[in-house]
Amino acid sequence: MNERPGETNDVAPASRTMLLAMRVWFGRTIARKLLLAFFFVFLITYLATALVVLSAVRTAVTKAELDTLAQLAHLKLNNLDIRFELLATDLRAWSKLDVMNDLASGDVDKRVERALQGMKNDYTLKGDLYAFDALGHLLASTKPQQGTITLPAIWRPHNQLSFVDKHANPFSGEDIVALSAPVTSGFSSSFQLGTLVLVYPWSEVKNALTDNSILLRRQTVPVLLESTLANVTAADLPTVLADQTGWVQIGNQSYLVNNARGNNGLISNWQVEVLRKPESLYRTLNSVALQLAALCLILALPLTLSIRWLARRLTAPLRDLTQFVAGITKTGDLSKRLALRSHDEIGTLASAFNHMAARLESASVERERFVHELEVFAEELEDKVRDRTQKLTASNAELTQALNNLKSAQSQLIHQEKMASLGQLVAGVAHELNNPIGFIYANFPHLEEYAHTLLNLLDELRNQPMPEDAKAHMDARMAEADLEFLRKDLLKIIRSGQSGATRVKEIISSLRSFSRLDEAVVKAVRLEDGLDDTLALLHHHYKNHLTIVKDYQLNVPVLCRPGQLNQVFMNIIYNAIQATPNKGTITVSTHLRGDWAVVTITDTGRGIPPEVLGRIFDPFFTTKQVGEGTGLGLSISYGIVEQHGGRIMVASEPGHGTTFTIYLPLPQNTPDATS
Numbered sequence: 001m002n003e004r005p006g007e008t009n010d011v012a013p014a015s016r017t018m019l020l021a022m023r024v025w026f027g028r029t030i031a032r033k034l035l036l037a038f039f040f041v042f043l044i045t046y047l048a049t050a051l052v053v054l055s056a057v058r059t060a061v062t063k064a065e066l067d068t069l070a071q072l073a074h075l076k077l078n079n080l081d082i083r084f085e086l087l088a089t090d091l092r093a094w095s096k097l098d099v100m101n102d103l104a105s106g107d108v109d110k111r112v113e114r115a116l117q118g119m120k121n122d123y124t125l126k127g128d129l130y131a132f133d134a135l136g137h138l139l140a141s142t143k144p145q146q147g148t149i150t151l152p153a154i155w156r157p158h159n160q161l162s163f164v165d166k167h168a169n170p171f172s173g174e175d176i177v178a179l180s181a182p183v184t185s186g187f188s189s190s191f192q193l194g195t196l197v198l199v200y201p202w203s204e205v206k207n208a209l210t211d212n213s214i215l216l217r218r219q220t221v222p223v224l225l226e227s228t229l230a231n232v233t234a235a236d237l238p239t240v241l242a243d244q245t246g247w248v249q250i251g252n253q254s255y256l257v258n259n260a261r262g263n264n265g266l267i268s269n270w271q272v273e274v275l276r277k278p279e280s281l282y283r284t285l286n287s288v289a290l291q292l293a294a295l296c297l298i299l300a301l302p303l304t305l306s307i308r309w310l311a312r313r314l315t316a317p318l319r320d321l322t323q324f325v326a327g328i329t330k331t332g333d334l335s336k337r338l339a340l341r342s343h344d345e346i347g348t349l350a351s352a353f354n355h356m357a358a359r360l361e362s363a364s365v366e367r368e369r370f371v372h373e374l375e376v377f378a379e380e381l382e383d384k385v386r387d388r389t390q391k392l393t394a395s396n397a398e399l400t401q402a403l404n405n406l407k408s409a410q411s412q413l414i415h416q417e418k419m420a421s422l423g424q425l426v427a428g429v430a431h432e433l434n435n436p437i438g439f440i441y442a443n444f445p446h447l448e449e450y451a452h453t454l455l456n457l458l459d460e461l462r463n464q465p466m467p468e469d470a471k472a473h474m475d476a477r478m479a480e481a482d483l484e485f486l487r488k489d490l491l492k493i494i495r496s497g498q499s500g501a502t503r504v505k506e507i508i509s510s511l512r513s514f515s516r517l518d519e520a521v522v523k524a525v526r527l528e529d530g531l532d533d534t535l536a537l538l539h540h541h542y543k544n545h546l547t548i549v550k551d552y553q554l555n556v557p558v559l560c561r562p563g564q565l566n567q568v569f570m571n572i573i574y575n576a577i578q579a580t581p582n583k584g585t586i587t588v589s590t591h592l593r594g595d596w597a598v599v600t601i602t603d604t605g606r607g608i609p610p611e612v613l614g615r616i617f618d619p620f621f622t623t624k625q626v627g628e629g630t631g632l633g634l635s636i637s638y639g640i641v642e643q644h645g646g647r648i649m650v651a652s653e654p655g656h657g658t659t660f661t662i663y664l665p666l667p668q669n670t671p672d673a674t675s
Contacts, residue, residue, distance in 0.1 A: 073260035103194035113140035175202035524557035551589035571633035579605035608652040
């Protein structure tokens with residue numbers, strides 16, 4: 001809804017102003033209050049009476065409407081019953097005709113077929129007739145059929161006339177009602193010559209339900225056979241409608257419903273329900289309501305005038321008293337007295353007021369004297385309080401300034417002490433680890449070279465001429481040792497160890513940078529390579545109980561400091577592994593979002609509580625047990641991402657996992673390497 005600025009604020013104050021004005025107007029005099037009170041008593045009483053009358057009228061009209069619906073339902077059901085009983089009587093008579101004896105001979109001369117056609121024309125039947133022999137083969141019908149047709153099981157009469165309600169015609173597929181009667185011989189009623197079937201179109205049944213709000217149901221199995229409700233499907237109808245009378249809700253429309261059930265005869269299993277929209281009921285109720293409203297207006301006018309006259313007569317003495325009090329209030333002359341004109345409650349009130357005025361007159365003199373003394377005392381007290389307040393304000397300002405200076409100095413000392421201790425600790429650890437890892441890192445190229453040399457020598461040895469038994473023995477030993485597997489796996493182990501040594505060296509370099517504020521080399525690399533190396537180093541931590549899902553969609557180089565970013569990946573993925581239980585999943589994905597390269601690491605672990613989530617990037621803050629963590633991993637990671645001009649975000653739901661999202665600028669947005 002589009003509103004002009006200030007539109008709502010203009011309407012609401014206007015309504016409140018009008019209500020306030022009406023309240024003030026009625027509250028000015030007792031006569032108006034009495035008028036309003038008597039009017040509301042009349043209105044409430046009249047409304048209660050009107051509601052009772054409307055309820056009685058509604059009940060009577062509803063009952064009359066329900067009786068009408070019941071009569072209409074019985075009429076529709078009786079019409080259908082009479083129609084099918086007439087058809088059943090005709091079918092019984094036709095089954096006993098002499099011509100039906102030709103069914104025993106197969107109706108070779110087509111007498112039965114001509115007889116069926118004549119009966120359909122003479123009786124103007126809406127449906128068709130079918131004659132079957134004793135074996136169930138169709139011999140004659142009023143509707144030509146192709147091929148060999150047998151008597152459907154649903155049409156079998158079971159030794160007497162049978163009625164089959166709504167079903168699909170086995171020959172044409174249209175909805176029909178069927179009457180079937182056995183054809184017996186003239187010399188023995190127990191000898192059945194065949195079956196005579198009358199098919200009645202269901203459309204004729206529907207035409208008999210001429211009202212546009214009639215439902216036809218089957219009683220034993222609650223199935224809707226036909227509905228003439230407009231724009232209403234069977235799914236919209238309540239399943240218990242067949243057991244209801246009165247009001248019922250179908251979709252968004254209310255209906256009055258009554259029904260009629262078949263008791264005897266062919267359609268004893270049918271029930272007709274007639275529904276009617278309550279427009280006529282509403283018209284009657286609206287007419288009664290308008291008449292009651294008109295009567296209320298007619299009675300309200302003389303009643304209001306009578307109450308107004310009575311209120312004025314009752315409040316005239318009070319009005320005189322009010323004017324006298326207003327005069328005293330305006331002039332301040334307490335020596336005046338009110339003349340007594342009656343001895344009722346108003347006269348008693350006037351006498352009490354005169355006595356009160358006399359006491360107020362004497363008290364006024366005393367009050368003026370005390371007021372003068374209090375004014376002198378108040379002036380002296382104000383001077384003393386003013387001086388004291390100025391002194392306290394000055395002292396408070398001095399104390400506040402001293403406290404602020406003390407807090408500032410304390411914060412600076414604590415911060416300097418923490419940073420100095422942290423720098424010494426990190427520098428010492430990095431220095432102690434740098435030399436050993438340097439040896440390891442320097443030896444790996446030689447180890448890889450020696451491995452290649454040994455493997456090449458071994459291949460040359462295998463190719464040298466030697467006795468067959470020695471060669472067979474050597475081949476067996478090599479097969480037993482799985483030389484090809486050792487060749488591949490040895491090189492993988494060397495490369496993995498070399499990668500791990502490189503990572504350790506880079507981590508040590510990062511620690512030294514953390515303590516000396518040095519910077520690593522900036523170059524363009526694929527973030528996916530660093531993620532794969534990190535997962536390879538951590539493989540032994542998750543290989544038996546976690547599933548790693550990779551979704552790499554970035555695949556473009558990013559200008560960054562690879563060693564530092566690998567440290568970030570290591571910290572976050574290792575934390576995800578520790579937080580994820582058995583059979584969990586860790587998803588690592590990369591993609592492009594605008595001018596940013598985005599890395600997302602999601603786990604299905606225990607999550608981070610909301611009260612802890614805001615502190616996870618603080619230095620030395622950790623939720624792990626003593627000895628399991630220092631609380632520096634995420635803090636260092638946060639600083640590394642910020643140094644790259646990016647940002648790191650975290651979202652977590654306890655019990656459902658955690659997601660870390662790292663945003664890194666693409667080369668055109670990355671800060672200079674020397675920055």
